[in-house]
Amino acid sequence: MQVRLIDYARAPLEKLYAAFRTCYSSESPIDIWRNIEAQKISHDKIREFIGERLKTGHASPLEQVVFWFGIANVSRSLSHQFVRHRIGISFEQQSQRYVKFKQERLAFVMPESWHRAGLDREFEELLGRTSELYARALKAGIPPEDARFVLPNAAPTNFHVMVNFAEMLHICDLRLCMRAQWEIRRMVALMRAEIKRVLPEIAVFLQPKCGENRMGYCDETLEDWKKCPLGRVRPHKTSLFELYDRYGSAKARALGEQEFRAVEEKEQI
């Protein structure tokens, strides 16, 4: 698997700053940018302001920061999962209709678990035969779009991806979590590492959802949390509720009519 950050939209921190600032300032975005360009706002101030904003639920400015990735030699099993993300991300994927795979043996992705189980040779043999049959099918005039029907989930594929920061955060929430499948987790970890290489200020927020810069706790089942290596350093939601019940000023209970009336109230006293 190879993952490369090909590019990102110019001045991402400044764009985030200006987008957030526009919402909270009497100044116009044109004046805000004038100040940024005149270096009247220090890099530290920009970083600090963004950090504070990222603690809130005001997420739409994050859509104004965009990354492009090249991703190679991942499995079709991964790609089925990856393309389920549908907001704030755009994919181009290598076609099995237009590309004839001409290598003698396709570079299938083999999970480690096949090695560990001692079944790697059988995996290789089966996929070797699959490669042969695929090549024979092409030779016999079967078009690639039909020859590909013998290709398995292990078949390799490539992506060119554009994704905005808001969606990248969401993808990390879900796919850096130990509940995610290993291959997509590894790919997203490499995407994060690529962003960290050039934009460490932004990368600190790219965490699994239990991370201190994200939701902060695990909302998966207690059984999954017990098995998770991150469970040693991040709490499960049940333990937070126990603490709230034990030490909070009130006990947590289901929302009743009284609470909905408070929500509906036109003016709070």
Ligand SMILES: Cc1cc2nc3c(=O)[nH]c(=O)nc-3n(C[C@H](O)[C@H](O)[C@H](O)COP(=O)(O)OP(=O)(O)OC[C@H]3O[C@@H](n4cnc5c(N)ncnc54)[C@H](O)[C@@H]3O)c2cc1C
């Ligand atoms: C551990 C794990 C196990 C999974 N298992 C399965 C499985 O067994 N079967 C299966 O089919 N899928 C499975 N998935 C895929 C999962 O259901 C999602 O399709 C996938 O994670 C994409 O995430 P998303 O829906 O948040 O999409 P994104 O595009 O990343 O969406 C971003 C967010 O936008 C909002 N949004 C997007 N579209 C709409 C909409 N139409 N209406 C309202 N809000 C919207 C939602 O808040 C959404 O979270 C699994 C995912 C994970 C992480």
